[in-house]
Structure formats: structure tokens, C-alpha cells
Amino acid sequence: MLNNLTLLMMSFGMLVLGSLYDDPLVLTGNMHHLRIEGEREWNEFSELPESADLELTFESRQNSIEWSLRLRQYDVKQRWAVSVNGQELGHLQVDENDMVVYFPVPAGALLGGSNVLHIHQLEHSAMIPDDILVGEIFLAQKSVREDLSEGEVEIEVLDEDLQHFIPSRVTILNENGALQTTAAVSNDHLAVRPGTLFTSTGKLRFAVPAGNYTLYAGRGFEYSLDSKEISVSRGNKEVHHMQIRREVPTAGYVSSDTHIHSRTHSGHGDATVEERMITLAAEGVELPIATDHNKHIDYRAIAKKMKVLDYFTPVIGNEVTTNKGHFNVFPVAEQARIPDYQLGDWQSILADIYRTPNVTVAILNHPRDKHSGITPFGPDLFNPSVGENVRGWAMNFNAVEVLNSGATQSDVLQLFHDWMALLNRGYQITPIGSSDSHDVARHFVGQGRTYIRCDDRDPANIDVSTATRNLLQGQVMVSYGLLAEMTIAGKYRSGDLVRMPQESIDVSVRILGPHWTSASTLQLYANGQLVRTLDVEQDSEQGFPVGVKWAGSLQLPRSRHDIHLVAIALGPGIDGAYWKTAKPYQSKSSEWHPKVVGCSGAIWIDVDGDGRRTSAYDYAKDIFIKSKGDLSNLIELLEDYDESVVAQTAHLWQKSGTALWGLKLDELLSSAAESTRKGFRMYQKSLNIN
Incomplete structure (x- = not known):
């Protein structure tokens, strides 16, 4: 396995023709499986990753203003740094969900000519293997705010039965099914993360890049889920009304x-x-x-x-x-x-x-x-x-x-x-x-x-x-x-x-x-x-x-x-x-x-009608006392009880210091009730674990 993954990206037309400066530069169109040395976390990933980190070499002109770096990430649990030419742009979102995130590339961070983008797990967490997918990386010659603000979406979420606005959670996915970052920020009525917006008023407005999206609106476990497919075009505003209703009967x-x-x-x-x-x-x-x-x-x-x-x-x-x-x-x-x-x-x-x-x-x-x-x-x-x-x-x-x-x-x-x-x-x-x-x-x-x-x-x-x-x-x-x-x-x-x-x-x-x-x-x-x-x-x-x-x-x-x-x-x-x-x-x-x-x-x-919750342990104590230290008596007394009472009784016998396991017990269990045999096996298995 290579120590890092190096891709050479050449895009001469975009770099030379000013008329194409609005088009993003594709650093990689693929998703790449990364993991430091160690066993894989989940079987959904291949046994061997492509690399421990991702290094992309690409040609660019120097940026005199902030540019926008967009990428897709999945299953990120540890901290991973994103840098250009040794300058850290930020960290991947610590979130296992599939999402598209953005990083501002400060003015002057890119050089005229060859540049290097590097994504790697930070050293303080490097002892913990973290299988991730990262890729579909694009560099846009405009700020993150501009990149995210090509079209506007306004959403109102109503309680379908009461017909008033209701606090809710709105999820926005791009056409690939990944959570889509929006231009919205948390404020006095919104809590915002990539692709997820919580509203306390049932109303929200945000900007996104032009494209096709799926919206979901819900309000936790008790409520329905509404969904809509929308298309956002550059310079336009989309207005959508969504309705949810309480479905789960939890009265009382x-x-x-x-x-x-x-x-x-x-x-x-x-x-x-x-x-x-x-x-x-x-x-x-x-x-x-x-x-x-x-x-x-x-x-x-x-x-x-x-x-x-x-x-x-x-x-x-x-x-x-x-x-x-x-x-x-x-x-x-x-x-x-x-x-x-x-x-x-x-x-x-x-x-x-x-x-x-x-x-x-x-x-x-x-x-x-x-x-x-x-x-x-x-x-x-x-x-x-x-x-x-x-x-x-x-x-x-x-x-x-x-x-x-x-x-x-x-x-x-x-x-x-x-x-x-x-x-x-x-x-x-x-x-x-x-x-x-x-x-x-x-x-x-x-x-x-x-x-x-x-x-x-x-x-x-x-x-x-x-x-x-x-x-x-x-x-x-x-x-x-x-x-x-x-x-x-x-x-x-x-x-x-x-x-x-x-x-x-x-x-x-x-x-x-x-x-x-x-x-x-x-x-x-x-x-x-x-x-x-x-x-x-x-x-x-x-x-x-x-x-x-x-x-x-x-x-x-x-x-x-x-x-x-x-x-x-x-x-x-x-x-x-x-x-x-x-x-x-x-x-x-x-x-x-x-x-x-x-x-x-x-x-x-x-069952016994004493008005109490008599536990398996309570029964076991009584059985243990009545057995008077005789294993044969113990097995006979357990005949009418379930596995849980048997296990508790076996535990009391074991703690008493009296020999339990051996040929005599095996002989007694061979003719004992099935629940008795199961209870002893359950208890013996736990001793082997402990």
C-alpha cells in the first residue's frame, strides 16, 4: 500500500481561458478510501484502503481572492485535516453521514503553477484507524459564500392537522443522496449543519448551489415525514410548503x-x-x-x-x-x-x-x-x-x-x-x-x-x-x-x-x-x-x-x-x-x-399472591436454604423454576464455597428438568466469560 495517493491534475483550458473562470476545476471526480495502518472498522469497506492519506497535485493560477474548495466525505469519525500547499484550510466534518462540505481557500494560498492538496488524519488521533471515503473535489474561483448562493429556497413547515407553523427538522440531499451544505447559519431560530436545518418557527430560508435536491421535513419520532424534489436554478427563488402531522399515538x-x-x-x-x-x-x-x-x-x-x-x-x-x-x-x-x-x-x-x-x-x-x-x-x-x-x-x-x-x-x-x-x-x-x-x-x-x-x-x-x-x-x-x-x-x-x-x-x-x-x-x-x-x-x-x-x-x-x-x-x-x-x-x-x-x-x-414482586434471586435464596447443602436436594427443589431462578441458585451455591461443578452435578443434571439444565449452562457460560 502506498503511503499516500498522488494524482496529477492538468486543466490547461480552464487556466488559460478567462471565459471559463466560473467553471470549477475538478481535482478528482472519484471517491477514495483512506485509512491509516490497522484493521478496517466496517465490512462495508474493502479490506485494504487505497492509501493512508490523499495527496492531489494540480495546476492553477494564483488566487488573489478567496476561492472555494468543495468535497464529499463519508464515515468520518476521527479528525482529518485538509490543507493546500501546507496551509491548513480546516478539518473534515466529524460525522459519519454522507455529505458535501466546503472550505475557503484564502487569497494567496494557491501558487501559479503546481499546487498540492493534502488530506490526512491528525497525529493525535492517528492510533485509531478510521475508514473514510473522500473525493469529488472541486475548486471554484469564487468565495464559499458565492459558491453556496446561486439560488434561494424558502420553506414553511405546517402541522397538517392544526394548520399552524411547527418546529421541525429539514434535511436537504443533493442528487447523489449526500447531505448538501447550504449558505444558512445558525441564528435565533435556526440550528444549521451540513444538509440539516432545525427551525423553531417552522420557517426557514437558505441559499444553495444550482442543482436538483430532495427535501425532507419531520419532527422526531412521533411525526410523519414530508418530502419534495426540487430544482434550484441560478438567480431564482424556490418557495415550498411542507406538511407533517402527529402519527404515533402517545397520549398519556x-x-x-x-x-x-x-x-x-x-x-x-x-x-x-x-x-x-x-x-x-x-x-x-x-x-x-x-x-x-x-x-x-x-x-x-x-x-x-x-x-x-x-x-x-x-x-x-x-x-x-x-x-x-x-x-x-x-x-x-x-x-x-x-x-x-x-x-x-x-x-x-x-x-x-x-x-x-x-x-x-x-x-x-x-x-x-x-x-x-x-x-x-x-x-x-x-x-x-x-x-x-x-x-x-x-x-x-x-x-x-x-x-x-x-x-x-x-x-x-x-x-x-x-x-x-x-x-x-x-x-x-x-x-x-x-x-x-x-x-x-x-x-x-x-x-x-x-x-x-x-x-x-x-x-x-x-x-x-x-x-x-x-x-x-x-x-x-x-x-x-x-x-x-x-x-x-x-x-x-x-x-x-x-x-x-x-x-x-x-x-x-x-x-x-x-x-x-x-x-x-x-x-x-x-x-x-x-x-x-x-x-x-x-x-x-x-x-x-x-x-x-x-x-x-x-x-x-x-x-x-x-x-x-x-x-x-x-x-x-x-x-x-x-x-x-x-x-x-x-x-x-x-x-x-x-x-x-x-x-x-x-x-x-x-403468582404466589403475596402482593410483592418476588425476584428470581428471592426464590433462589429460599431454595438454597431449604437444600441444606445437599446438591441432590437443590436439583430436586429447582424442578418447578425457570432458568433465571436456577442461575441465581447456582450462583449462591458457588459463592458458598461448596463444590458445584463435577461428575455428581453432571449426573444429577442428566435427569433434571430442562429449565434446570439450561440455567446451569447459562451460569457456567458466564463464569467462563468472567
């Missing part, structure tokens, strides 16, 4: 994003706090939690200034960022002290968090990601078969992120399994979906979100105490492009405790989503074990109301002990730039199969 649920940052207060990412207010209104987030790192931020004053306070109820929060993990905490009282983020253990950290005035919620964030050398649910710390920290760290958080759209997992269901294991261990933990958004458009706010059962009729005046109380009771649904709404016996919902009926368990599920997502699979879990899978793709949306992908009922046999039920809906990921599902943040594989997902909260079935 408040949409919350519990993990939100701004560059203003967190110091990284690209969204200013002013832009964040606009994006919240435009994505339809009704209960945003401000969670900048180790700061208490109150959005109310800035939201009022930006005239968006009618669209949401801001909550003061904090991402307590420690070297042992990150915790989102809220609601925080005004002027409250900052929790001590330098404490060294979970017991002390969480105790100090709960001492913060008004704080009731403590969410363990992105537990499968490594930060400061710690992966909370990694194999060194967590046994996923029994939901236990293997080093005895205090599991005193009361919610956990199962879906973080800014830090997705290679296995989209991994964190859902971890959460259900925590329930089996006896922890009352609420599942959380969030965005962890630091950006305007790259990982945008509200893509991952949590729906909390609460009065949502007035987004500006949501009862925060009711919302947080219901969240802690598990009255939630997690959304990443879908919702899975489950009821038992026609009335019990997420977070409820159901007295067991005499015979079967009647389960009803609705899979909800806008017209631009689809559902393919419904999974039903009992105590974390998959008990039913339905292919819903063929039936999806057949005769169902708008916003309902699938609805149906099924029966489960009567359980012999208390269980918790969870419904999870899955569908194909979204490739469209208007709501693209992101690649994993810390990938475990070069394979990637994007998904959308919706998850109910847990509904507990009270």
Missing part, C-alpha cells in the same frame, strides 16, 4: 431525553446551548434533562430567550462523571451543590448523589462502554447471567440506559438483557432510552428517548415530580424508532403488579411508529428468557390505524412462580439521512446490522 405519555449536552457547558460536541433549545423543540422532546458533565444547568432562561419554552419543560440534571462510571441524576434543586465526582467507589458516589437536594433518579449511563478504563458491565465487573457486580460494587442506581442512540451497541439487545438480569437479581431498575447528544445533527437529540406515563397535554407545564415518580416505578417505554406497548388482561401496563389469573396470562401488544419506520419482529421475555417470537413483518400496518405497525394478543401458560414480562419490537435500521441509525460507538465487530427497537417496561405477575 411524556417523551423524555434524559441525557443531553451542549458544547457551551460540557466543552465538547458542537451544539451551543442556544442551538440545543432549537433542536429540542424541533425533535419534539417534551421533558429534556440537562446533563452536562459535573454541572447543574437550568435551560429555562435560555429556552425563554429562544422563544421555545412552550414546547417542553426543562429539568435541571447532571451527568456525574467519575472515573468509576457516569451517572445521570435529576431533578436537581436550583443552586444545589455539585455531587463529589472524585469519590472512588459506587457506594460513596451514589450516597453523595442522593444527598443532592431534590435528586431521586440516578441512571447508570452506557454501562457497556469504556470510560477512564472502566466498563461497568464489562466481564471484569459484571456477571450478566445473574445481574451482579463481581467485585461487590454497590448497585444503588435506580435506572440504567438500555438504549443510547449516541453510543449504540454492536448487539442492540445486549443492554436490554443486562437490565432484565438486574430485575432477576432483585434490583428495582427502570430501563432508559436516551440520545447522549452533544451535537446538532451527528447524534441528534431525542433519537433515543423514554416515554413516561404522565399527563402530556401541556408540554410547557409537565408535572416533574409525577414524571420522576412514575419513571422510578417503571411506568415507561423505551423508544429508538419503535414503541412496544404491552398490556396484561386488558388493563395492566409497564410498572404494574398483576395478580395472577387462574389459568393463562393474556398479553396484548401494540407496536407503534411513524410511517417511515417498520417492524419485523416481536419478542416476549419472561424473567429475561425469550418465550415467544412473532414475525410481524407480513402483517405490519395491514389494516391498522396510522402510527400502529402491528397489534395482537397471545396467551402464555400460567407460571409456577412470580415473573416479570417484557415486550421488545425490532425492525430494520434507517439509512435515510433524515433519521439515520448510527453505527456502534465502541464496536465489538466489523459486522453491523442496524436496527430500530422499542421496549416496554416490565410488568410483574404475582
Whole structure:
């Protein structure tokens, strides 16, 4: 492999004939695969790149004024510099989306004769291989502002049902499907990035190069998506009206994003706090939690200034960022002290968090990601078969992120399994979906979100105490492009405790989503074990109301002990730039199969009639005591219990120091119930991992 890719571009006619100075100089019409030494990130790229960097040699005249350099980039995750003749013009946009971006070439940067354009990964990030595509590079003999201002587009976005302007997100793609940079800039009602414009008023105006484009208008998960194909000619103005409507029936649920940052207060990412207010209104987030790192931020004053306070109820929060993990905490009282983020253990950290005035919620964030050398649910710390920290760290958080759209997992269901294991261990933990958004458009706010059962009729005046109380009771649904709404016996919902009926368990599920997502699979879990899978793709949306992908009922046999039920809906990921599902943040594989997902909260079935949520761990403790240290008794007592109870019991036996594995266990398991054999195998597999 060459150290760099060198192309010699000669364009004599353009350089000599003044009549052609308005035509761009083509530096390369192709896209080039670049990567420094190392393994490829994703299988969509070839195993070997063309080069580690791109170097183009071209002929030009000296530029006495600013010129414009245009290029197309794709899948940029690290920092890459763009320079001409050794002078840095800027960096590629850190954004995995396919987009066309522009760089000003200052007066005098080009030489009369031979010039060199160089694109390379910056040294400070050069230890991390980053597969990118870059190319279709053109040099125009006019400023970037002139290059972007050949035609004008004016757009108004209306709520189709209410017929008034509505905050929204507008996406503009060029004829090759890449996000097209516009001449618009962020202001008091717009938040702008290449090809993406958020408007808090439903109105926007911008200039673009002449050409053919596709426009999309939407407002987050609950709304429809309108699209238009337009043609912009030089010197003309296009006026377009677009309409969207609420499609997903979420009445009685408040949409919350519990993990939100701004560059203003967190110091990284690209969204200013002013832009964040606009994006919240435009994505339809009704209960945003401000969670900048180790700061208490109150959005109310800035939201009022930006005239968006009618669209949401801001909550003061904090991402307590420690070297042992990150915790989102809220609601925080005004002027409250900052929790001590330098404490060294979970017991002390969480105790100090709960001492913060008004704080009731403590969410363990992105537990499968490594930060400061710690992966909370990694194999060194967590046994996923029994939901236990293997080093005895205090599991005193009361919610956990199962879906973080800014830090997705290679296995989209991994964190859902971890959460259900925590329930089996006896922890009352609420599942959380969030965005962890630091950006305007790259990982945008509200893509991952949590729906909390609460009065949502007035987004500006949501009862925060009711919302947080219901969240802690598990009255939630997690959304990443879908919702899975489950009821038992026609009335019990997420977070409820159901007295067991005499015979079967009647389960009803609705899979909800806008017209631009689809559902393919419904999974039903009992105590974390998959008990039913339905292919819903063929039936999806057949005769169902708008916003309902699938609805149906099924029966489960009567359980012999208390269980918790969870419904999870899955569908194909979204490739469209208007709501693209992101690649994993810390990938475990070069394979990637994007998904959308919706998850109910847990509904507990009270079989023993004691009015309690009796966990698998609770049953295991009783079985372990009754066995009196006799392995034969233990196996016999487990006959009527599921795999989760068996795994918990095996763990207690293992921790007691009594020999478990060996010929005697193998002999006993050979005639044991299938659930007993499965539970022991599940636990043994986790020991091998840990």
C-alpha cells in the first residue's frame, strides 16, 4: 500500500481561458478510501484502503481572492485535516453521514503553477484507524459564500392537522443522496449543519448551489415525514410548503431525553446551548434533562430567550462523571451543590448523589462502554447471567440506559438483557432510552428517548415530580424508532403488579411508529428468557390505524412462580439521512446490522399472591436454604423454576464455597428438568466469560 495517493491534475483550458473562470476545476471526480495502518472498522469497506492519506497535485493560477474548495466525505469519525500547499484550510466534518462540505481557500494560498492538496488524519488521533471515503473535489474561483448562493429556497413547515407553523427538522440531499451544505447559519431560530436545518418557527430560508435536491421535513419520532424534489436554478427563488402531522399515538405519555449536552457547558460536541433549545423543540422532546458533565444547568432562561419554552419543560440534571462510571441524576434543586465526582467507589458516589437536594433518579449511563478504563458491565465487573457486580460494587442506581442512540451497541439487545438480569437479581431498575447528544445533527437529540406515563397535554407545564415518580416505578417505554406497548388482561401496563389469573396470562401488544419506520419482529421475555417470537413483518400496518405497525394478543401458560414480562419490537435500521441509525460507538465487530427497537417496561405477575414482586434471586435464596447443602436436594427443589431462578441458585451455591461443578452435578443434571439444565449452562457460560 502506498503511503499516500498522488494524482496529477492538468486543466490547461480552464487556466488559460478567462471565459471559463466560473467553471470549477475538478481535482478528482472519484471517491477514495483512506485509512491509516490497522484493521478496517466496517465490512462495508474493502479490506485494504487505497492509501493512508490523499495527496492531489494540480495546476492553477494564483488566487488573489478567496476561492472555494468543495468535497464529499463519508464515515468520518476521527479528525482529518485538509490543507493546500501546507496551509491548513480546516478539518473534515466529524460525522459519519454522507455529505458535501466546503472550505475557503484564502487569497494567496494557491501558487501559479503546481499546487498540492493534502488530506490526512491528525497525529493525535492517528492510533485509531478510521475508514473514510473522500473525493469529488472541486475548486471554484469564487468565495464559499458565492459558491453556496446561486439560488434561494424558502420553506414553511405546517402541522397538517392544526394548520399552524411547527418546529421541525429539514434535511436537504443533493442528487447523489449526500447531505448538501447550504449558505444558512445558525441564528435565533435556526440550528444549521451540513444538509440539516432545525427551525423553531417552522420557517426557514437558505441559499444553495444550482442543482436538483430532495427535501425532507419531520419532527422526531412521533411525526410523519414530508418530502419534495426540487430544482434550484441560478438567480431564482424556490418557495415550498411542507406538511407533517402527529402519527404515533402517545397520549398519556411524556417523551423524555434524559441525557443531553451542549458544547457551551460540557466543552465538547458542537451544539451551543442556544442551538440545543432549537433542536429540542424541533425533535419534539417534551421533558429534556440537562446533563452536562459535573454541572447543574437550568435551560429555562435560555429556552425563554429562544422563544421555545412552550414546547417542553426543562429539568435541571447532571451527568456525574467519575472515573468509576457516569451517572445521570435529576431533578436537581436550583443552586444545589455539585455531587463529589472524585469519590472512588459506587457506594460513596451514589450516597453523595442522593444527598443532592431534590435528586431521586440516578441512571447508570452506557454501562457497556469504556470510560477512564472502566466498563461497568464489562466481564471484569459484571456477571450478566445473574445481574451482579463481581467485585461487590454497590448497585444503588435506580435506572440504567438500555438504549443510547449516541453510543449504540454492536448487539442492540445486549443492554436490554443486562437490565432484565438486574430485575432477576432483585434490583428495582427502570430501563432508559436516551440520545447522549452533544451535537446538532451527528447524534441528534431525542433519537433515543423514554416515554413516561404522565399527563402530556401541556408540554410547557409537565408535572416533574409525577414524571420522576412514575419513571422510578417503571411506568415507561423505551423508544429508538419503535414503541412496544404491552398490556396484561386488558388493563395492566409497564410498572404494574398483576395478580395472577387462574389459568393463562393474556398479553396484548401494540407496536407503534411513524410511517417511515417498520417492524419485523416481536419478542416476549419472561424473567429475561425469550418465550415467544412473532414475525410481524407480513402483517405490519395491514389494516391498522396510522402510527400502529402491528397489534395482537397471545396467551402464555400460567407460571409456577412470580415473573416479570417484557415486550421488545425490532425492525430494520434507517439509512435515510433524515433519521439515520448510527453505527456502534465502541464496536465489538466489523459486522453491523442496524436496527430500530422499542421496549416496554416490565410488568410483574404475582403468582404466589403475596402482593410483592418476588425476584428470581428471592426464590433462589429460599431454595438454597431449604437444600441444606445437599446438591441432590437443590436439583430436586429447582424442578418447578425457570432458568433465571436456577442461575441465581447456582450462583449462591458457588459463592458458598461448596463444590458445584463435577461428575455428581453432571449426573444429577442428566435427569433434571430442562429449565434446570439450561440455567446451569447459562451460569457456567458466564463464569467462563468472567
